[in-house]
Amino acid sequence: MFNLIYNEMLKMIRKKRFWTVLLILVVLIPIFTYGQYRNAETAIKQIGTSDWRAVLQQQIIDSQNRLTSSRIPEEWKQFTKVNIQLQQYYLDHNINPQEPGAPTFTREFVEQAVSLFLPLLVVILSADLVSSEQSSGTIKLLLTRPVPRWKILSSKYISLLFSISLMLLMTAILSYLISGVIFGYKGWTLPVLTGFSQEGEQLITNNIHMIPQWKFVLMQYGLAWFSCIVVGTLSFMVSVLVRNTASSMGVMLAAIIAGTLLTQLAPTWPQLKYVAFLHLDLTNFLSGEPTMIEGITLLFSLGVLATWSIVALIISFVTFERRDVLG
Structure with a gap:
């Protein structure tokens, strides 16, 4: 099994998929850093002060003004009301939720990236893991060896887990090192509030x-x-089911983007809570960010995601075991 996993990791490196993901991070993280810096500078100019309390107070006032608009859907009003309470709590307890520094940028970056940006990078790593070998015919060479099919597929999945873990580690390291050039590298011991929960508004x-x-x-x-x-x-799973790499990647990209859009377009649809792609932003439960759909908790989201993963693995292994790959 170790040799199979090692072989799969070599394939990923030689195909340059992992290096492509790293290149994307190296290019985009400085852009995100500069964007946040410019956003902070603009806010200071508009408000006329760099006092974070004044900035946060202005954000509360802006949110309250938006609530007076009759064109805002009721679910968005509930979302905004809870967010105002959250901001007011930080203000009352004299805690800056966006204290400048590389650790803060690292924290905020993963909050924003976990629901769309990071999943897209994962798709780059995994979409053609099996489908590319089926379309090129190299999977036949693997199956001619005296190795059970489940071991071959397991080695591919384990190598994927290693790659995803390494990708996240590099994301954290690059976020910290690059943003620290502008914001400084201090701030790891700053206090952060967690433990928020929501009941309606x-x-x-x-x-x-x-x-x-x-x-x-x-x-x-x-x-x-x-x-x-x-x-x-x-x-x-999609890579196992679909023989074409482009189709495999297209299906996953469409599913991730559709999940994000559904959250915005139909937040009152109760059945949406069972769709996996609506639960990817798990970090919101730590920061206290309100959820658009009622009845969702951290345990519920973890349960939905775990269920989808287990079902996907079962489908993958059953399909791979029964498929006539050599034909």
Whole structure:
């Protein structure tokens, strides 16, 4: 099994898929860093002060003004009301939720990237893991060896898990190193609030507690890792079912983007809570970001994602075992 996994990792490196993902991170993270820097500068110019309390207060006022518009859907009004309560809580307890620094950028980057950007990178790594070998015919060479099919497929899946884990590690390292050039490298011990929960339009603060930012970042990347593993598992299944690489990647890209759009276009549809791609932003449960769909908790989201992953793995192995690959 070790030799099979080693062989699969070599294939991934030689096909330059992993290096492509790293190149995307190296190019885009500086752009995101500069964008956040410019956004902060613009906010300071508009408000006329660099005091974070004044900036946060202005954000609350802007949100309250948006609530007066009759064109905003009711579910968006509920979302905004809870967000105002969250911002007011930070203000009342004199805690800057966006303290400048590379650790803060690393934290905010994974919050924004976990629902779309990171899943797209995972698709690049996993979409053609099996389909490319089926279309090129190289899978026949593997199956001529005296190795059970389940071991061959397991080695591919394990190598995918290693690749996703390494990708997330590099994301954290590059985010910290690159953003620190502008924001500085301090801030790991800054206090961060977590433990928020939501009931309708009410923000529940009974379980809120304060932890250092380094611990919060570790928790975030742990949840982001789980989300990426689920996306990789689903993409792995599609790669087994579809023989063409382009079709495999197209199906996954469409599914991820459709999940994001459905959250915006139909947040009141209760059946959406069972769609896997609506639960990828697990880090929101740590930061207290309100959810658009009622009745969703961290345990519920983890359960939905785990169920989809288990079903996807079963389909993958059953299909691969029964398929006439040599024909």
